[in-house]
Amino acid sequence: MAAVDLTTHPGHLARRLQQAHYLLWNTMVSEEITSPQFAVLNALVAEPGLDQRTVGERVGLDRSTIAEVISRLGRRGLLDKVRDPQDGRRFLLRLTDEGLRTHRKLTVRTARMNQVFLAPLSAEEQSLFFELIRRVADAAEGLRNPAEPAAAPR
Amino acid sequence: MAAVDLTTHPGHLARRLQQAHYLLWNTMVSEEITSPQFAVLNALVAEPGLDQRTVGERVGLDRSTIAEVISRLGRRGLLDKVRDPQDGRRFLLRLTDEGLRTHRKLTVRTARMNQVFLAPLSAEEQSLFFELIRRVADAAEGLRNPAEPAAAPR
DNA sequence: GCAAATTAATCAGGGCACTGAGTATTTCAG
């Protein structure tokens, strides 16, 4: 009787959206490489030689998760990991040729998948979809890193 | 050079949205009970005595995941699991008093959290947010269960 | 009535996501 309607719960919707995406990715893009793994490859195409922590920041993965993802990509021979000679704490990451090839191949398939995924929305609705989700996610992330920009202390 | 902009990738946005939600849930609702666990409690408030598979269907969890979630809720003493006397394959699920209390408590907190989470959007934007996500998720789910309704065979 | 198909649940295995604790290296303060 006191039960709630989950279809008005953003968390529940977000989970369902992600599940739906996961399934489509699996059938249309790759069964080997996951979406987060592709995000890492993509970050290293944009900025080769990044360290692990920074890659994680770029794609939104925490220190533990990025370590696992990178170790899997390393095992598959898609990237190399070398100690930074300037700073012995860091590992510098760089895609192998195989990693670059994989990224190229998946980029094409991902574009196709995104079209199918977003097909139920018109072009304007798609921009709105992106914007609304981004605003909510950004705001929620902001709640964690309490103030740092703006508002100079007097 | 061939790198892609992830902010226009629905999968990436969906993941970030869910992470943001996870974090807020943890701080504003509960560190013990997760959002999927709450969804299960809620389903059993609405329909006491459901079997495991059906609960999973209601909240969007597959057979393996729902088994884990239910076993955790059982360990915490929030629900009971009894063999269906009518059908020996099934387990019938029912909340304990403790489970009902927990559901009541979390319902209030969840409502508060949803307000904070959606605060960056106006009321109209919130409805749009729900509708767009729901349409995309529903369509993607539809791609898995190929046709069954409508289109009567001749 | 009984073998075959179906269904509910479990188990093994891989991957994502977070926290808290621990190690090694670098930077900073005095």
Add this chain to the structure above:
DNA sequence: CTGAAATACTCAGTGCCCTGATTAATTTGC
């Protein structure tokens, strides 16, 4: 220059999420 703080990474532990294989019970077809 040296002890303390910060930083990059690793490890252990918990939970969600999926697939494929297995087990037990029920339903269906002949």
